[in-house]
Amino acid sequence: MIRKMKTLSGLFLLLLFLLFVAGCSGNKTSSEAEKGKEIELKDPEDVGYPDEITYWTELVPNVAATSKSLNDVAAYLELEKITGTKVEFKHPSGEGSDITEQFNLMVASGKLPDVIEYNWRTVPNGPDQAIEAGTIIRLNELIKQYAPNLTNYLNENPEVKKMVTTDDGNIYTFPFLRGDESLMVFLGMIIRQDWLDKLNLEMPTTISEWEEVLTAIKNGDPNGNGKADEIPLMVQLNDFKYIGAFVGGYGIHAQFYNDNGTVKYGSIQPEFKDFLTTMNSWYEKGLLDPDFSAVDSKLMDAKVTNDQLGSFFGFSGGGIGKYTGLMKEKNPDFKLIPAPNPSLNEGEKAATGHLEHAYSGMHSAAISGSAENPEEIVKWLDFAYSEEGHMLFNFGVEGESYEMVDGNPIYTEKITKNPDGLPMTQALGKYIRASYGGPLIQDKRYLEQYYELPEQKDAVKIWGESAENHINMPPTTLNVEESEEFNSIMSDLNTYYDETVIRFIMGDEPLDNFDEFVDTLKGMGIERAIELQQAALDRYMER
Incomplete structure (x- = not known):
């Protein structure tokens, strides 16, 4: 209600x-x-x-x-x-x-x-x-x-x-x-390396390998407290809806994407049913966090710092960097590393991963x-x-947050080893805006220092190279008439979409009803929305 x-x-x-x-x-x-x-x-x-x-x-x-x-x-x-x-x-x-x-x-x-x-x-x-x-x-x-x-x-x-x-x-x-x-890839799958080591597991690269690893985390008590309180995976609705977590392994993007100049909507493709089937199976088996549909940043922080969460979709800075800093004293063995965008088959690349323009x-x-x-x-x-x-x-x-050294701006210990114990991301927040955006041009020299951990530097390469990314839509704009029609379609459609996808994953809606779901989206105008996005893509390519 x-x-x-x-x-x-x-x-x-x-x-x-x-x-x-x-x-x-x-x-x-x-x-x-x-x-x-x-x-x-x-x-x-x-x-x-x-x-x-x-x-x-x-x-x-x-x-x-x-x-x-x-x-x-x-x-x-x-x-x-x-x-x-x-x-x-x-x-x-x-x-x-x-x-x-x-x-x-x-x-x-x-x-x-x-x-x-x-x-x-x-x-x-x-x-x-x-x-x-x-x-x-x-x-x-x-x-x-x-x-x-x-x-x-x-x-x-x-x-x-x-x-x-x-x-x-x-x-x-x-x-x-x-x-x-180097500033355009900063989100992807993150996993506990210390838990992989404790359970004698290899880094998962395919959907099936992920299921094996998540099952081992659930049953193997990697946090060592004698309780079955581990949460193997946190992937939120927007993580796969807009960014492509796990969906890219099935060869599609969940929303609008560019298939060699043709706009498609991934959630009406048959591959999306395969993705939902996997997510539902993982949810039923206790591999996916039961709070996935409603978690906020504070609850997410609590799950990680309570030594419960085994893997999640997150930032290289605000994920790997932030949580490594917060857990340094509480658990010296705590270690997060980036995981490749998972594919369906060994040796393949995911169709999409995070890539900003x-x-x-x-x-x-x-x-x-x-x-x-x-x-x-x-x-x-x-x-x-x-x-x-x-x-x-x-x-x-x-002189406060940075010094010039051999012609390069180098952050001081107020940022890198904050005397109040602040994680670097919060220390930066006291001084600058490059760490989260604003009307400015972000400098890669910020990132080279912000990513103080080798795992953060590895993330850019691992996430970037394990996805094709070519299917992501460029920053198109709809004209006034198109935008009015598009938003009229998508406002109700997105509400129905979000509620129904969550129900599919939780098992409240049988996956046998997937065709009915697609028909409903079509009845609500998704095919017209695709046409509007196609017109915008065509104009963008001609600018």
């Missing part, structure tokens, strides 16, 4: 959001709708930094562990000294769907802060509609006039410029960009239509793309 009420609440807020966008769009003149908001371009020499701005963004757990607001983070304290700009950060509470609901409610209210950091690429009705509605503003001319640092980067990296521009030609955010290929849309900053001084805000945001800003947001404050 609680889940149903929350779903209805989310749908109500989404409806409010869509009605607000439609209403704003209908009240605009054609010229206003084309540009979103008429802005008189001033001489750049006459534009300074703003005195004050309001800024809405998520406060991620690794920052929230030590700071009440980004105002407490050293990079922003230093930025205020440099620019003189005071920032009032507004942070939504909770995680995931909670943040989405608060975002929708804020937009529907029309009471907008100056800067909103969100994934505007996938916002309901798309970024072009948000511009037409005046919710956010088109940035092309403003960036060209007042953001020389971002302009230079985009001109030097045309493939990235293609990613951050809609099919209508609009640039809509100051993007979070991954500045090197240089730009995905996450953690990027748009300027709202309510901002009174957009040119000044553009100049302020552009500072992060300058050399000085790049160093600040990737490494923090020289």
Whole structure:
């Protein structure tokens, strides 16, 4: 009942959001709708930094562990000294769907802060509609006039410029960009090496080998407490739904994917039934965590640090690095290592694994239509793309969080051996933003130090090389009409999908009903949604 009420609440807020966008769009003149908001371009020499701005963004757990607001983070304290700009950060509470609901409610209210950091690429009705509605503003001319640092980067990296521009030609955010290929793989399967050693097991590489290993973990008491309290595997719904954990072994992606230029939806393929059959079997055998459908970050932390969880889908930094640090004193033998993306057959690669593009849309900053001084805000945001800003947001404050050694920024022991015992990921959160994103260009030299453990460095190679990855969709955008139709289809479809897939895995829905599940998805419009994604992919390839 609680889940149903929350779903209805989310749908109500989404409806409010869509009605607000439609209403704003209908009240605009054609010229206003084309540009979103008429802005008189001033001489750049006459534009300074703003005195004050309001800024809405998520406060991620690794920052929230030590700071009440980004105002407490050293990079922003230093930025205020440099620019003189005071920032009032507004942070939504909770995680995931909670943040989405608060975002929708804020937009529907029309009471907008100056800067909103969100994934505007996938916002309901798309970024072009948000511009037409005046919710956010088109940035092309403003960036060209007042953001020389971002302009230079985009001109030097045309493939990235293609990613951050809609099919209508609009640039809509100051993007979070991954500045090197080594930064684009950071999620995958993680397993307890010490438990493998204790049980005399080899690293699993296929689905069948994984079942053997998980069974041994369940029955072998690897934590040595004499209790059958081990949890062999944690894979959450979104891990395989959006990223492909285990699904790639069956030759598909669970959602929309690119099969040599043809868009397909993996969950209506027969291979998805095979995947669900395996997950259901593992759930019934006690190999998959019974909390998989409802676990949050705190519960996940507890399962790992209570020495119960044998394997999970997680981050190289916030998973391997974080938990190794937290367990160092509690269990010196505790060791996490990356596992290859599992395939169905020996010697094969998984069809897909985690692979980000240089730009995905996450953690990027748009300027709202309510901002009174957009040119000044553009100049302020552009500072992060300058050399000085790049160093600040990737490494923090020289002399405190890093020192220059032979021309390279090297983190100090405040980061690497924090005197308060903070894991490196939380120590970094006190100083920088590169560890989780923001309107900036992430530097690989951050990663080379953040991945202090050899297992973290191995993860990039192991996860990257054990998956084909070519089937992942590029960062396409739907146009206004397509986005409206697509979201109309997917809002109800996703609710039905999530509930039914969980029921399949838990055994509450017989797998004999899989064909009925596919027929229902088709009846709800999944084939039309595929057509819309195909049109977006075709346009993206022609940009």
